[in-house]
Amino acid sequence: MPPGDDAAVVLVDQTPTVISTDVLVSGVHFRTDWADAYDIGRRAAAATLADLVAMGSQPVALVVALVAPAETESAWVMRLTDGLRDEADLVKASIVGGDISRGEQLSIAVTGVGSLRGDPVLRSGAVVGDYVAIAGRLGWAEAGLAVLTRGFGTPRALVQAYRRPEVDYALGLKAAAGAHAMCDVSDGLLADLGHIAVASDVSIDIDASSIEVAEPIASVASAYGMDPLMWVLGGGHDHAFAATFAPKKRLPKGLVKIGSVVERSEGAPSVTVDGRPWSGSSGHAHFRHREN
Amino acid sequence: MPPGDDAAVVLVDQTPTVISTDVLVSGVHFRTDWADAYDIGRRAAAATLADLVAMGSQPVALVVALVAPAETESAWVMRLTDGLRDEADLVKASIVGGDISRGEQLSIAVTGVGSLRGDPVLRSGAVVGDYVAIAGRLGWAEAGLAVLTRGFGTPRALVQAYRRPEVDYALGLKAAAGAHAMCDVSDGLLADLGHIAVASDVSIDIDASSIEVAEPIASVASAYGMDPLMWVLGGGHDHAFAATFAPKKRLPKGLVKIGSVVERSEGAPSVTVDGRPWSGSSGHAHFRHREN
Numbered sequence: 001m002p003p004g005d006d007a008a009v010v011l012v013d014q015t016p017t018v019i020s021t022d023v024l025v026s027g028v029h030f031r032t033d034w035a036d037a038y039d040i041g042r043r044a045a046a047a048t049l050a051d052l053v054a055m056g057s058q059p060v061a062l063v064v065a066l067v068a069p070a071e072t073e074s075a076w077v078m079r080l081t082d083g084l085r086d087e088a089d090l091v092k093a094s095i096v097g098g099d100i101s102r103g104e105q106l107s108i109a110v111t112g113v114g115s116l117r118g119d120p121v122l123r124s125g126a127v128v129g130d131y132v133a134i135a136g137r138l139g140w141a142e143a144g145l146a147v148l149t150r151g152f153g154t155p156r157a158l159v160q161a162y163r164r165p166e167v168d169y170a171l172g173l174k175a176a177a178g179a180h181a182m183c184d185v186s187d188g189l190l191a192d193l194g195h196i197a198v199a200s201d202v203s204i205d206i207d208a209s210s211i212e213v214a215e216p217i218a219s220v221a222s223a224y225g226m227d228p229l230m231w232v233l234g235g236g237h238d239h240a241f242a243a244t245f246a247p248k249k250r251l252p253k254g255l256v257k258i259g260s261v262v263e264r265s266e267g268a269p270s271v272t273v274d275g276r277p278w279s280g281s282s283g284h285a286h287f288r289h290r291e292n
Numbered sequence: 293m294p295p296g297d298d299a300a301v302v303l304v305d306q307t308p309t310v311i312s313t314d315v316l317v318s319g320v321h322f323r324t325d326w327a328d329a330y331d332i333g334r335r336a337a338a339a340t341l342a343d344l345v346a347m348g349s350q351p352v353a354l355v356v357a358l359v360a361p362a363e364t365e366s367a368w369v370m371r372l373t374d375g376l377r378d379e380a381d382l383v384k385a386s387i388v389g390g391d392i393s394r395g396e397q398l399s400i401a402v403t404g405v406g407s408l409r410g411d412p413v414l415r416s417g418a419v420v421g422d423y424v425a426i427a428g429r430l431g432w433a434e435a436g437l438a439v440l441t442r443g444f445g446t447p448r449a450l451v452q453a454y455r456r457p458e459v460d461y462a463l464g465l466k467a468a469a470g471a472h473a474m475c476d477v478s479d480g481l482l483a484d485l486g487h488i489a490v491a492s493d494v495s496i497d498i499d500a501s502s503i504e505v506a507e508p509i510a511s512v513a514s515a516y517g518m519d520p521l522m523w524v525l526g527g528g529h530d531h532a533f534a535a536t537f538a539p540k541k542r543l544p545k546g547l548v549k550i551g552s553v554v555e556r557s558e559g560a561p562s563v564t565v566d567g568r569p570w571s572g573s574s575g576h577a578h579f580r581h582r583e584n
Contacts, residue, residue, distance in 0.1 A: 013407040061300070
C-alpha cells in the first residue's frame with residue numbers, strides 16, 4: 001500500500017490486520033491545564049481509532065505507551081486510562097496492554113489493531129467523477145483551540161469539541177463500506193483531501209455552498225474578526241471522515257456531499273474551492289493541525 | 293490471560309494476534325552520548341520483538357511512535373530507522389508505519405504484532421517439577437551499563453552488549469514451542485523468574501553452580517569490587533529468555549538448565565538460590581532494570 005495512509009495492513013497468519021500508531025505530546029497536542037486526564041485519554045484513543053476506521057477497519061484492541069513525569073499522580077493516570085477505555089468502548093475495542101516510563105514530558109502513544117472485511121480503503125482510490133463527502137464535524141475543535149488560546153472557556157461546545165472529539169465511528173465504517181478512497185480529517189479538510197488527490201493522481205473541487213459553518217463557529221469567528229472557513233477548511237482535531245464515492249453510489253445517511261473528483265490539471269492545486277485555489281489558504285499554515 | 297505477561301493476545305477475525313508495546317526514553321533507557329542512533333533503534337526494536345517471542349509469537353510487523361526535539365537531525369532519525377529495520381529483519385518482521393512528533397525529550401515507543409501457532413506461552417504455566425532454563429546471555433548489558441556509568445568504554449564486549457543487545461530470537465521461538473511458561477529477562481533474572489513463580493503459584497529454585505559468569509563480567513566486577521552475580525542475577529537489558537519445561541522434555545540445544553520449579557512455601561521468597569533467599573538481593577534494587 002502507498003505510504004501515507006492512516007494505517008498499515010499486515011497479514012497475521014493470512015488474516016489482514018490493520019495497525020496504526022499515534023503519539024500525543026503535552027504542550028504540543030494537548031495541555032493539561034486545558035483538558036483533564038479523562039478527556040486527554042478520550043482524545044488519544046480517538047486519534048488512533050479514527051485512523052483504523054478511516055481504512056475501513058473495525059478496531060479490536062489498543063495498547064498504550066505512556067511517558068509521564070515522576071510527579072504525575074496515579075489518580076491522573078487512572079483517569080487517563082478511564083478515558084482511553086471509554087473511547088475504545090464506543091467501537092467495542094479493548095485496551096489490552098501498555099508500558100509506562102518516567103520522562104520529563106508527558107506523552108501518550110496509542111497503537112491500535114483492527115480487523116478488515118474486504119479490501120482496505122486507501123487514499124489512492126479516488127476516481128474522476130466520484131463525489132466527495134464528509135462524515136462528522138469540521139472546524140469545531142480548531143475553533144475551540146482558538147478560544148482556549150485566547151484564554152477563554154466559552155462557547156463551551158467548541159472548547160469541549162477540542163478537549164474531546166466526538167467521532168462518529170459507526171458512520172465512518174458505514175462510509176468506508178462503499179467508498180473508493182477515504183481518510184480521517186486530522187490535518188484539516190483541504191490538507192487531507194489533498195492527500196487523497198495526490199495519492200489518487202486527481203484533483204478535488206469543493207463546492208463552497210455545501211460547507212456548513214455552524215453557529216458557534218460563525219459567532220466566534222465574527223468576534224475574533226476571523227474567517228470561519230479557516231477553521232472549517234483548515235482545522236484538524238475533529239476526526240471527521242472524508243471519502244469519495246462512485247457517482248451512482250447511494251450516500252449513507254449522515255454523510256454530506258461537499259464536492260467532486262476532477263481531472264488533475266498540471267500546475268493547478270490538488271484541491272480547489274469552487275474551481276479556484278482557496279484564497280484563505282495563505283493563512284492556513286497557522287491553523288494547521290499540529291500533530292505533524 | 294493474566295495481566296503482567298510480555299504481550300497480549302487478541303482475536304482479529306478469529307486469528308490470535310499478539311501485541312506488545314515498549315517505550316524507551318532518552319536519559320532513562322538510553323543516552324545519546326552512550327549509543328548512536330542505529331544502536332538505539334536496534335535496542336528499541338529488540339525490546340518489543342523479545343516480548344513477542346517470549347509469548348511464543350512470530351513477530352510480523354512493528355510501528356514506531358517517535359517523539360524528538362526540534363533540533364534532532366533527520367540523519368539521526370534515518371539511522372534510528374535503519375537500526376529498527378535491521379533488528380526487525382532478524383525475525384523477518386517489517387516496520388510498517390509510525391508517527392513522529394516534536395517534544396522536549398527523545399522517546400521511542402515501538403509496538404509489535406505477531407502471529408501465534410498454538411497457545412501463547414504465559415508466565416502462569418509453570419508446574420512443580422518443571423526445570424528452568426535460559427536462552428541467551430545474562431548480565432552482559434548490565435555490566436556494560438556499569439562500565440559506561442563509570443565513564444569507561446571497555447571492555448568493549450560489555451559496552452556493546454548494553455548498546456545493542458544480541459537477542460537469539462530463533463532460540464527463543466524454539467524454546468517457546470516446548471515451554472510451560474516463559475518470559476524475556478528484562479527486569480533481571482530473579483525478578484522475571486519471580487513473575488513466573490507468582491503467576492504460576494509456585495516457587496523457583498536456582499542452582500547457583502549452573503550460573504555462568506562470563507570472563508569480562510568477572511574481571512570488571514573484580515576491578516570494581518562488585519559481586520558479578522548482582523549483574524547476572526539482577527541485570528536486565530540482555531533480553532534472554534527464561535522458560536520452564538516438563539521434566540521429561542528434551543531441552544532445545546542452546547538452552548541452559550539453571551534450576552527447577554518447586555512447591556510454593558508460605559512466607560518464603562518466590563525465587564531462591566540453592567534453596568535460600570539470595571543474599572545479594574538487598575542490593576538488587578540498584579541494578580534493577582530501569583524500564584519499569
